[in-house]
Amino acid sequence: MSVSGSESGRGRVGLFVTCLADLFRPSVAWASVQLLEQAGFEVAVPDRQTCCGQPAYNAGDLPTARRVARGILDAFEPFDYVVAPSGSCAGMLRLHLGRLFVSEQETAARAEHLARRTHELTEFLVDVASWTGVAAEFPHRVTYHDSCSSLREMAVRDQPRALMAQVQGLELVELGDRDVCCGFGGTFCVKYPDISTKMVSDKTAAIAATGAETVLAGDLGCLLNIAGRLAREGRPVACRHVAEVLAGTTGTDPIVPVGP
Amino acid sequence: MMDGAAAARFPEASARALGDENLQAALRLLGEGFQARRTDAVERFAGFEDARDAAVAAKTRTLRNLDRHLETFEARCREHGGVVHWAETPADARQIVLELLTDRGVRALSKGKTMVAEEIGLNGFLEANGIEVIETDLGEYIIQLAEEAPSHIIVPAIHKTMPQVADLFRQHHDQAKAGSFPRRTPADLVAEARAVLRRRFLEADAGLTGANFLVAETGSSVIVTNEGNGDLTQTLPQLHIVLATIEKVVPTLADGAAILRVLARSATGQDMSAYTTVSTGPRRPSDVDGPAEYHVVLLDNGRSRLLGTPAEEVLRCIRCGACMNHCPVYGAVGGHAYGWVYPGPIGAALTPALLGVGAARHLPNASSLCGRCEEVCPMRIPLPKIFRYWREQEHAARLNSERMRLGLALWGWFAARPRLYRLATGVAMRVLSRLAGRSRRFRSLVLASGWTRSRDLPAPAGRTFLNSWKRRS
Numbered sequence: 001m002s003v004s005g006s007e008s009g010r011g012r013v014g015l016f017v018t019c020l021a022d023l024f025r026p027s028v029a030w031a032s033v034q035l036l037e038q039a040g041f042e043v044a045v046p047d048r049q050t051c052c053g054q055p056a057y058n059a060g061d062l063p064t065a066r067r068v069a070r071g072i073l074d075a076f077e078p079f080d081y082v083v084a085p086s087g088s089c090a091g092m093l094r095l096h097l098g099r100l101f102v103s104e105q106e107t108a109a110r111a112e113h114l115a116r117r118t119h120e121l122t123e124f125l126v127d128v129a130s131w132t133g134v135a136a137e138f139p140h141r142v143t144y145h146d147s148c149s150s151l152r153e154m155a156v157r158d159q160p161r162a163l164m165a166q167v168q169g170l171e172l173v174e175l176g177d178r179d180v181c182c183g184f185g186g187t188f189c190v191k192y193p194d195i196s197t198k199m200v201s202d203k204t205a206a207i208a209a210t211g212a213e214t215v216l217a218g219d220l221g222c223l224l225n226i227a228g229r230l231a232r233e234g235r236p237v238a239c240r241h242v243a244e245v246l247a248g249t250t251g252t253d254p255i256v257p258v259g260p
Numbered sequence: 261m262m263d264g265a266a267a268a269r270f271p272e273a274s275a276r277a278l279g280d281e282n283l284q285a286a287l288r289l290l291g292e293g294f295q296a297r298r299t300d301a302v303e304r305f306a307g308f309e310d311a312r313d314a315a316v317a318a319k320t321r322t323l324r325n326l327d328r329h330l331e332t333f334e335a336r337c338r339e340h341g342g343v344v345h346w347a348e349t350p351a352d353a354r355q356i357v358l359e360l361l362t363d364r365g366v367r368a369l370s371k372g373k374t375m376v377a378e379e380i381g382l383n384g385f386l387e388a389n390g391i392e393v394i395e396t397d398l399g400e401y402i403i404q405l406a407e408e409a410p411s412h413i414i415v416p417a418i419h420k421t422m423p424q425v426a427d428l429f430r431q432h433h434d435q436a437k438a439g440s441f442p443r444r445t446p447a448d449l450v451a452e453a454r455a456v457l458r459r460r461f462l463e464a465d466a467g468l469t470g471a472n473f474l475v476a477e478t479g480s481s482v483i484v485t486n487e488g489n490g491d492l493t494q495t496l497p498q499l500h501i502v503l504a505t506i507e508k509v510v511p512t513l514a515d516g517a518a519i520l521r522v523l524a525r526s527a528t529g530q531d532m533s534a535y536t537t538v539s540t541g542p543r544r545p546s547d548v549d550g551p552a553e554y555h556v557v558l559l560d561n562g563r564s565r566l567l568g569t570p571a572e573e574v575l576r577c578i579r580c581g582a583c584m585n586h587c588p589v590y591g592a593v594g595g596h597a598y599g600w601v602y603p604g605p606i607g608a609a610l611t612p613a614l615l616g617v618g619a620a621r622h623l624p625n626a627s628s629l630c631g632r633c634e635e636v637c638p639m640r641i642p643l644p645k646i647f648r649y650w651r652e653q654e655h656a657a658r659l660n661s662e663r664m665r666l667g668l669a670l671w672g673w674f675a676a677r678p679r680l681y682r683l684a685t686g687v688a689m690r691v692l693s694r695l696a697g698r699s700r701r702f703r704s705l706v707l708a709s710g711w712t713r714s715r716d717l718p719a720p721a722g723r724t725f726l727n728s729w730k731r732r733s
């Protein structure tokens with residue numbers, strides 16, 4: 001296990017990178033590390049982590065989900081907090097892992113212990129760390145997409161907005177349909193692509209209606225879906241994870257570069 | 261009755277629905293209509309969350325001792341001169357209703373809105389046996405003319421646009437009087453239907469209604485409507501038949517009132533529906549009107565089997581329709597795509613119990629698990645959790661596709677072996693990143709065609725985070 005160099009003593013955070021950030025967009029994880037360190041925590045990234053197991057769990061494949069979940073329980077045992085830059089994965093760890101082990105008392109207790117320590121990134125920064133030290137600038141009109149798991153499983157709604165309000169120059173315009181799903185839904189989007197397409201098209205139309213230059217969100221799954229549809233429709237709107245903006249690491253390209 | 265096989269054709273049916281202009285126009289009204297009205301109703305009523313808790317508690321208590329409450333209901337109903345019939349299967353229920361009608365020489369039956377009649381395919385069965393069915397609910401009447409099934413549990417004809425309804429009336433209503441029907445506004449159409457239907461109410465020798473709930477302590481059945489058609493259906497004819505499923509019973513009138521406090525608000529955004537009608541037994545000597553006979557047909561059809569399973573919470577459903585009004589999947593494809601009686605989230609949770617997981621397997625899968633249904637469900641039914649339960653049953657019974665199972669197993673094998681996973685994903689992401697070139701996206705990718713048919717796939721960065729992190733430290 002590798003631990004980042006940080007002077008602080010507010011506690012040790014194990015970063016749950018999430019498989020999508022790991023594979024598709026490492027900048028989200030770097031930004032998360034930076035924010036957690038700025039907030040005064042020591043950040044570790046256990047290298048035995050892979051995925052939260054949702055693809056199997058939501059497909060009804062409990063044996064596979066269990067196999068993956070055991071790895072998570074081992075990897076994140078030693079931390080004061082477990083933080084994920086995703087409401088969806090944090091929701092899996094907090095609300096669903098325990099369900100997998102109802103017939104294994106000891107493992108269920110470990111899952112319960114993990115659930116109590118697990119947080120979504122913005123929720124952790126605001127509610128647990130009471131951190132108000134955002135030092136970033138983003139002089140753009142943005143809109144924010146709430147992922148369904150953030151909103152409904154993790155009660156994350158005001159926290160990212162409180163943090164965005166500290167970003168210099170950022171102007172937030174809310175979506176007209178802000179409590180409606182973007183149509184990602186994990187494997188749903190490839191199992192029922194026509195319905196998913198209709199849903200994401202409604203979402204990109206709502207995004208366009210805000211006049212925002214950039215869409216931010218706290219979940220990479222939604223962002224890949226929305227960015228992919230915006231690009232296909234040729235709409236010049238950039239997509240980024242909110243952590244990148246909060247950390248001021250927006251030098252990288254947005255999820256799909258905007259323009260020809 | 262729609263047959264269960266149609267539920268298995270959900271993907272094809274939903275593709276058709278997405279291309280149906282009329283349907284899409286009709287569905288667009290859900291947002292401004294039902295969703296906005298429910299939001300307003302909830303905001304107007306400060307006690308809504310408490311009322312939800314009370315309704316949930318009432319129904320939970322009921323289900324814990326369902327058999328006892330049903331027995332009480334039967335006893336009280338009998339004391340008031342009513343008759344209770346028990347039906348285990350749809351065929352049993354159809355036969356009981358048919359015999360009640362034929363024994364009394366009934367030729368025409370007026371019918372209020374009931375989803376249970378759809379569930380047992382009653383209309384077709386009675387008509388095949390020479391009994392005319394007169395639908396008295398406007399929406400049911402419209403789809404009866406169109407020879408279609410309901411596409412929504414409280415607004416059966418929601419998929420029809422106004423011009424389509426006007427066309428139906430033009431085809432079916434007395435041409436001699438056509439001139440007197442302007443058919444320009446929705447109000448014109450309602451007035452026309454009312455004029456035609458009123459006359460036919462009087463022709464019926466028997467009336468059949470559903471029940472929003474049954475009250476054990478009084479032996480009564482209760483229905484709520486906005487058109488008042490239920491009253492006429494059950495008071496005018498000599499015979500009143502109530503068709504209900506066993507989970508509709510509640511112990512007391514107070515429990516029923518707890519349900520009423522959340523029902524209309526969740527359904528149509530009204531504080532109360534226009535008419536709430538309580539029926540207790542047949543007409544007594546002192547009554548001014550009412551039927552000479554009062555029968556209640558209680559159908560199980562698989563519900564008692566759900567008790568004690570993780571899906572039992574669907575039995576709390578009060579059929580308000582809020583879940584479908586707020587469901588983005590229902591909003592995209594409408595009710596017919598679901599292929600059976602109950603569409604939307606409640607259909608996805610209930611249909612596998614009634615038709616079997618095999619026939620209904622698409623319904624609980626066709627959800628992004630966004631949870632909006634659970635959020636608005638007045639009875640706090642954890643619908644996404646129940647979808648997952650059915651998915652688990654499907655997987656355990658090997659009813660899902662072999663490709664899906666293999667994919668998951670392979671992915672799981674790697675995901676449980678971090679070192680190998682790191683190696684494999686490291687190579688894969690580097691290759692993908694190179695392939696994407698400068699555009700940083702894929703416009704088409706064979707292995708992800710479901711995705712790339714309608715959206716670009718953003719390219720991965722190249723080096724994975726965990727591989728980079730290892731080098732940093």
Ligand code: SF4
Nearest residue numbers: 577578580581583637
């Ligand atoms: S599941 Fe809930 S929201 Fe849907 S119809 Fe039943 S009570 Fe209403």
